[in-house]
Amino acid sequence: MSIIKTKNLVKVYSTGLMEVRAVDNVNLTIEQGEFTAIVGPSGSGKTTLLNMIGGLDRPTSGEIIVDSMDITQLSQKQLVDFRLKNIGFVFQSYNLIPVLTATENVSFIMELQGREKREIDARTKEILSDVGLADRLMSRPAQLSGGQQQRVAVARAMASRPQFIIADEPTANLDSKTAEKLLDMMTEINKKENITFLFSTHDSRVVSKARRVIVLEDGKIVSDERK
Amino acid sequence: MLIKLAWKNIWRNKVRSGVILSAIAIGLFAGTYLAAFMEGWIIGTVKESIDTDIACIQIHSPKFLANYDVREYLQGFPDVAEMPDETTISGRIVLAGMLQSANNALGITAKGVIPEQEKTVSAVWKTIPDSMGVYLPDDIKMPIVISKKTAGKLKVHLKSKIVFTFQNANEEMQSVAFRVCGIYKTSNSMFDENAVFVKYDDIFPLTALPENAIHEVAVNFPDLKTCDWVYPKIKAALPGLEVLSWKEINPTLSLSLGATEFFGAIIIGIFLLALSFGIVNTMLMAILERTKELGMLKAIGMSKNKIFRMIMFETVFLTFLGSVAGIILATIVLTPSLKTGIDLTFMMGDTFEDYGFSAIVYPVINLKMFVEIAVLVIFAGILSAIYPARRALKINTIEAIKTE
Structure with missing residues (x-):
């Protein structure tokens, strides 16, 4: 069952007299539960493509169908609500809220969604335990290592059981050992919860773990392989 | 959740929050002290004049x-x-x-x-x-x-x-x-x-x-309020006689009372204006510092309304805490002089008395006035936070996330 579908997706940036086609006529279908890496050299359009799929950016033309809904037709307000309810984000530099504990960071989105406290508490404990941070519930980001912070970020993204998770270069700021551990953890959760992961990455380790690898060059898909 | 986050946010930079809190507290202390002093001075002078000289x-x-x-x-x-x-x-x-x-x-x-x-x-x-x-x-x-x-x-x-x-x-x-x-x-x-x-x-x-x-x-009468409502009745009951209230007998006193309120309002206004600039500056700094975080919040689905409210809560907390601290400080400083009074003769000898003003001032702690000033400060804080909050809402999510 496809969860994301792009049709003739184009993103053009105008810089003065020049026009840059950051994403050029991309047609892509992502299935439920896929663990997909989008790779390509710098400037190939990976992040732009993810930003559009994640509802952070609007395409110049084309459609993005998520769960039978074309999100390019949504208003800005509807997009915010769509992101809150359907997408989990993992950023390159973790982007946790420094004044909140690991528990509070994870429960934050569920609280924004207005879920019940009991459900939030149970899910937060469960997911933090899944990412191996059961003993760091009350730690603030500054008290955690980079790898631990990124695990909290993954837990935050997954906590509300979104339709899919977008992770932009999630291992870029981690050393190889920590990155390896994080990827193992993410593949495990992917299997356990059947959550769809969509990465952009340069990292060969991510590529090796991915079950589908899409290669972008100059905004076009040049290769799409399933393992 | 918003309230909790806003509360924690104001303590992320303790020095900056401490400075703005102190500024609010000192400003409010000065404002309330001055207001209590002026009210005490004028009311004391009016009361003494009524009690010894002109009557109500x-x-x-x-x-x-x-x-x-x-x-x-x-x-x-x-x-x-x-x-x-x-x-x-x-x-x-x-x-x-x-x-x-x-x-x-x-x-x-x-x-x-x-x-x-x-x-x-x-x-x-x-x-x-x-x-x-x-x-x-x-x-x-x-x-x-x-x-x-x-x-x-x-x-x-x-x-x-x-x-x-x-x-x-x-x-x-x-x-x-x-x-x-x-x-x-x-x-x-x-x-x-x-x-x-x-x-x-x-x-x-x-x-x-x-x-x-x-x-x-x-x-x-024991108080001026009674005078205010009884006076028209007496005047109406004695149409053939000249019935004068203290305000008519001594218009200078009445004018002083009005002038004190007027100048007090001007002083409070100046304080609120200065405070507003301080709050705009502080909140703008706080928002610029958190550009990346605000971008992340928008990305994960926090609505503009909630971001706006979060910043407003932060401002309300800062101004409320500053106001409470200022009022407590003013009360502590004023309390000893409520009974003993503040002797002004050391400044200008008998000059005040020569012009009919009491040289010993008994400040008046007027709870209503304190609350009014505190509410004005909080209101000014909220108004001042609108511009920084709007700046926060205009942050470009994608650019903000990339910020280092």
Whole structure:
């Protein structure tokens, strides 16, 4: 069952007299539960493509169908609500809220969604335990290592059981050992919860773990392989 | 959740929050202290003037005040129904004349009063120190109470003999000798220089006025509010007489009261303006510092409304805490002076008293005023936070996330 579908997706940036086609006529279908890496050299359009799929950016033309809904037709307000309810984000530099504990960071989105406290508490404990941070519930980001912070970020993204998770270069700021551990953890959760992961990455380790690898060059898909 | 996050956010940069909190607290302290001081000063001056000199309401024959004509008298107390129980009334004979001692002579106004009645209206008797005699006692023949200023000018002291000369209702000059039985001192030099008190029964036979004649009825109440609502009733009940409230008798005092409120409002306004700039600056810095985080919040689905509210909560917390600290500080500093007062003579000697203002100020802690100022500060804070909050909402999510 496809969860994301792009049709003739184009993103053009105008810089003065020049026009840059950051994403050029991309047609892509992502299935439920896929663990997909989008790779390509710098400037190939990976992040732009993810930003559009994640509802952070609007395409110049084309459609993005998520769960039978074309999100390019949504208003800005509807997009915010769509992101809150359907997408989990993992950023390159973790982007946790420094004044909140690991528990509070994870429960934050569920609280924004207005879920019940009991459900939030149970899910937060469960997911933090899944990412191996059961003993760091009350730690603030500054008290955690980079790898631990990124695990909290993954837990935050997954906590509300979104339709899919977008992770932009999630291992870029981690050393190889920590990155390896994080990827193992993410593949495990992917299997356990059947959550769809969509990465952009340069990292060969991510590529090796991915079950589908899409290669972008100059905004076009040049290769799409399933393992 | 928003409230919790906003509360934690204000403590992420303790120094900056501490500085703005201190600025609010000090500003509010200064504002409330000044307001309490000014209110105490003016209310004290008004109250003292009413209690010693003019009373809340005065009733005269319509032409009396034009030139203090002895023949413009009232026949006893006018009949006014529906006076509050706590009303005090004193009838006075008021005679303009000359007071002479062996050394000097002064123009003066003598008030012939019934001591027990007058004591309920005027507090002059309370301003006579123990060493300076008593207020119109029965055991001294022809007693007169004069002020310290008058005593100084006439070079007289307790038990000295002085002569009061005036023209009676038959246009005959009358001179009568009195013995100084008490020397008073109020905080109003102008009043002190002009007023002496004698017994009604001693002076009345010389006035050639009919029985029970009086020139002035002084009416007093425990507070000014009662005066404000009773005055129109008395005025309406006595259409043929001149009924004046303290505001009409002494417009300068009334004006001072209004001016104090006006200047107080200006000072508070300036403080709020300065505070607003401080809050705009602080919140802008706080938002610029958190660009990446705000971008992330928008990305994960936090609505503009919630981001706006979060920033507003932060401002409300800062201003509320600053206001509470300022009020507590003002209360702590003001409390000791509530009873002892603040003596201003060290600044300008007797100058204040010379102009009819009390030199000892008893600040007034007016809870309503404190709350009003605090609410104004919080309101100014909220208004000031709108611009920074709007800046936060305009942050480009994608650009913000990339920020290092």
